[in-house]
Amino acid sequence: MLGKKLVTAQKRGETRALCLGLGMVTCSVMMYFLIAITIVPFYTRSVWTAQTICKVLKTNIKDKVLCPNSKGSEDEDIFPYPCLQVWVNLTASGEEVMLYHTEDTLERNPKCSYIPGKMENSKVKAQIEEIATNFKKQQTFPCYYDPGGTQTSVILSRLYxxxxxxxxxxxxxxxxxxxxxxxxxxxxxxxxxxxxxxx
Missing domain, CATH: 1.20.5 (Single alpha-helices involved in coiled-coils or other helix-helix interfaces)
Structure with missing residues (x-):
């Protein structure tokens, strides 16, 4: 009787362990699928793959630039903010090019090197002035460029x-x-x- 109970308990434990193992494998396959359709396409589309040294040539802050959302140009999607433009000398080619924060920055507003988050105007202005000061102090820093030459601009950091x-x-x-x-x-x-x- 005791032996039967032990065998039954062992079988239940094995069944639960198998279900756990199969559940983990299924979840991991689903996660692979989600990563493959969300993150991998952005990674493959990014052309800024080679790293080099950029030297700051000039920084410019324009007072306000209208930035329309890519979905449309409704009033609520347009917000004014100070526009920071950073021009750098690309060591790899010796060209004078515009620097962008990430790949996303270029897509959202090609006129500005940095797009601030939505916050109070005074804080945004102070943040952008601080970034411009840091660029002037730093002068040289690593950046990413497109070795194929399809993009003439460079980015500071890669999202993907x-x-x-x-x-x-x-x-x-x-x-x-x-x-x-x-x-x-x-x-x-x-x-x-x-x-x-x-x-």
């Missing part, structure tokens, strides 16, 4: 860098490995129990 992509794939990989390991251990346990029963 290889490290970020690897980090995005890290968690589903760990979950997939853990799920497979649980399934393998359960199958080994079942095999060992069958062998011991035959003996």
């Amino acid at each position: 860098a290889p490290k970020g992509l690897l980090f995005a794939f890290l968690w589903p990989t760990l979950m997939f490995t853990g799920g497979c390991l649980i399934i393998v251990l359960v199958k080994i346990s079942q095999y060992v129990s069958v062998l011991s029963a035959w003996q």
